[in-house]
Amino acid sequence: MSQSLSKTPATPPEAASPPPAKAPAPLMTRMLARPEIGALIAAVVIYIFFFLVAPAFRSAEAFSTILYASSLIGIVAVGVGLLMIGGEFDLSAGVAVVTYALTAAMLSYQFNLNMWVGVFLAMILSLCIGFINGFLVVRTGIPSFLITLGTFFVLQGANLGITKLVTGAVSTQNVSDMQGFDSAKAVFASSFDIFGVTVKITVVWWLLFVLVATWTLNRTRIGNWIFAVGGNPASARAVGVPVNKVKIALFMGVGFLAWFSGMHQLFAFNTIQAGGGVGQEFLFIIAAVVGGTLLTGGYGSAVGTALGAFIFGMTQQGIVYAGWDPNWFKAFLGVMLLLAVAVNLSVKKFATTRKA
């Protein structure tokens, strides 16, 4: 009797620590319910695959090159991914990159301004075009697919038309001897060494943008609003979320990142081909979708989009390192997209089935 009594006090401390009984199952469920889990698995599998078949793929330099290729897509994809979580599309992002690069180059060159003035004016233009896209979408109610398809053609035509009028050719003049070029190049297109490996600065910027986007999505009020306007705009509006402002801001975010990407191109190559950028918009969208973003909005993550861009960079370089015909890359991309969409659909079903 006295023994059993003395045993009883031992039990409460165990009972007082609540998590162990509940934790294991939800953790697994939560892991699987994360939007980026499919992309993470795919990235690991593809990495191992190329690691085995392509010896050249294994070096640290190769990895740095992969990251660089990923960042070129990844930077704009951060914005496109957020926009898609917010329930909208931007098909104009690819050619817009070129538009902003052309703007900065031609303004600075023709008016003989400091490079930074052109860079700044191009940023203003990028925010304006983002605003116009967003404003037209929320005002007219026409799907953003169509609105931005329109902007896409307008910009594509204007890129070539205006460049020809101004320079007489389909590319801009070399701006590498302009005032302010060197400092702008340091910001947008330099590289540095870590442990003897050359890393491009765009990789750092890319990671920074992903961090900011992740913070915004998961930790801030704006993030809550982005999920809500993509998931159920009518419901969001009814509880007082400024749906239109959020959507316009997202379009402007894409504009800003497209501008950033354009500045990288300008300062990396010194001249810009006016006809470039076509088809890039799909790569941004694919990166977001492969990363677990739902095409219908309301679900996704910035880390997932980054993984999508990483898969893109890895495959693009991996095929080269393996010595295959690079044309297969597009075919691979298509397969990845189809797989991702199928996985996303089942994830969405899994996450919304009734459990309680």
Place this chain on the structure above:
Amino acid sequence: MTDTLTEHADPTLHKGEPLIEMTDVGKTYGAIRALKGINLSVSAGEVTCVLGDNGAGKSTLIKIMSGLHSHSEGTLKVDGKEVHFSSPRESLDHGIATVYQDLAVVGLMEVWRNFFLGSELQAGNYPLAPMKIKEMREIADSELKKMGITVKDINQPIGTLSGGQRQCVAIARAVYFGARVLILDEPTAALGVKQSGVVLKYTAAARDAGLGVVFITHNPHHAYLVGNHFIILKLGQRVLDKKRSEVTLEELTAEMAGGRELAELSHELQASQR
């Protein structure tokens, strides 16, 4: 169960005091008239039921009160002051919260995110300030528990809850954020008998806590269970306006089913059978 309702309900509410008064309110969409000459008042501690068939103007009526559309005729007074809402935010700021049948919540978002949507707690007032996530989770969890809504995990997407639970979360949210008038748009339309019961209980709880409730439905049985005042709309006009003491469930049901028109129809049908 009604603990939090009474706790959070505005203490300045006095039963019977009019919160919303509509006089001759009408609404036209271009050449189409959706609503005409509506007189309606919503008082604290009472449930005003608005009944009507599809297309009777119920949705237009709530959209005016909740600020999604503004009225084109007549006057709308809240707490005795004339208002003209141009956004849901304005209506919310006057303490009018609307819970919609199908769009009450964002299905893929977690329960706690839904609970605080549009009224998030922030750690500071600068851009990209973090939300107080831990606090928000705890508040949402305890509020729902206190109201008898058991959610397995506050972090699960709200789409995994049943329809009745989702409505209840939406109602709990509205009350927690200081709603004085609660507009429920067809809260029981898509629900089974048991689930409807749960929602009706919360409706009654909100009423008893002193809130003014506007209950939109096409089910006179549900309306009669909780209602103090009944208004039937037909083709944008009011065809019945009675207190609970002046009307029976049978009358309400008959009027809703079409009243005189139905009687005529039954005569015609019988005649053709002979």
